[in-house]
């Protein structure tokens with residue numbers, strides 16, 4: 251079953267008289283139980299997508315279904331319920347939203363207390379899940395950034411979310427800690443079967459995920475699919491089989507429903523074709539071939 255179904259999704263922000271098109275017809279499908287990384291340059295629309303998925307903001311147009319629920323048609327009341335029951339959020343500096351002079355355990359209990367259902371045993375269990383069993387009674391301010399992030403992850407899991415959304419969850423910790431947090435998210439994804447979407451600009455991290463979606467200018471432009479799963483690769487590394495860095499993922503360009511394709515910018519630049527407005531497309535021996543115009547400079551002027 252599909253957990254996320256996103257079709258031609260558009261988000262326009264209005265700032266004074268200006269309109270910013272943050273998502274311009276984005277297509278994305280995520281299977282239930284999948285762990286997906288979303289990469290893209292600053293301003294490409296990654297956080298906007300996550301906010302739409304999490305029901306923090308509403309799309310302007312298109313289709314967006316999460317867990318079978320239509321997020322464009324949902325009433326305000328249902329949206330509040332959706333945020334509370336279906337999604338869990340992790341931010342870059344989640345630790346900052348926690349209270350430094352309370353212990354890890356008290357920080358997990360606090361939202362339960364506010365919601366009027368404090369379950370002490372559950373709070374402990376959540377901290378155990380993220381490997382914090384030995385440090386539950388430490389004050390948050392006395393924990394490392396990575397440990398604070400673990401506490402934040404356990405809070406995000408409190409409502410048993412169907413979908414876990416993480417925006418740069420390793421953005422402010424060092425490489426070793428980033429790896430540990432990713433391992434934890436991967437483990438939770440597997441053991442709890444929570445569909446997980448991680449936004450990152452860290453390609454090194456993204457490569458450890460089986461499927462990576464690249465966003466460019468508010469649209470999905472390409473996908474990197476692992477040739478073999480990360481678990482298989484780890485098993486091979488352990489068995490002493492050498493790995494070729496280049497061969498871990500296969501990159502696929504995204505073809506949208508209308509048959510549109512984004513050609514990687516590097517390819518166009520390599521041939522000096524960036525700025526060219528039209529290009530010849532031919533079918534040749536079972537391949538679709540793009541043929542550069544004879545006079546490239548002239549083609550750039552052509553409207």
Ligand SMILES: Nc1ncnc2c1ncn2[C@@H]1O[C@H](COP(=O)(O)OP(=O)(O)OP(=O)(O)O)[C@@H](O)[C@H]1O
Nearest residue numbers: 263265270272290291292293294295296297298299
């Ligand atoms: N609330 C908002 N109001 C107006 N414009 C916004 C708002 N949020 C985002 N934008 C604009 O939408 C575009 C996409 O922003 P978004 O934050 O989704 O990008 P991003 O890929 O997450 O970037 P970064 O990696 O820097 O966080 C940008 O041009 C941004 O300036």
